Amino acid sequence: MPYINIKVTKENGEPTKDQKELLIKGVTNLVSEILGRNKASTVVIIDEIDTDNYGLGGKSISEIRKV
Numbered sequence: 001m002p003y004i005n006i007k008v009t010k011e012n013g014e015p016t017k018d019q020k021e022l023l024i025k026g027v028t029n030l031v032s033e034i035l036g037r038n039k040a041s042t043v044v045i046i047d048e049i050d051t052d053n054y055g056l057g058g059k060s061i062s063e064i065r066k067v
Helices: 018-033 061-066
Strands: 001-008 045-051
Touching: 001 018, 018 045
Parallel strands: 001 045
Antiparallel strands: none
16 A cells, blocks of 8 residues: 655645645546556545745745745
8 A cells, every 4th residue: 555645844825725736636547557556546635734834944935935
């Protein structure tokens, strides 16, 4: 059973519900096509990360995006 975990920052109202549905469908199809895995047993989890909770180079993404 494939388990795919997508982590994406929440910014500007994205990802939207529609975008997340497309990601889930697209990743499931990709794993099925490339690895030959059963779509029904493929798990896709999307973690939305607030930019205050994600850092790069010692600064939060919120701070970096202010520049």
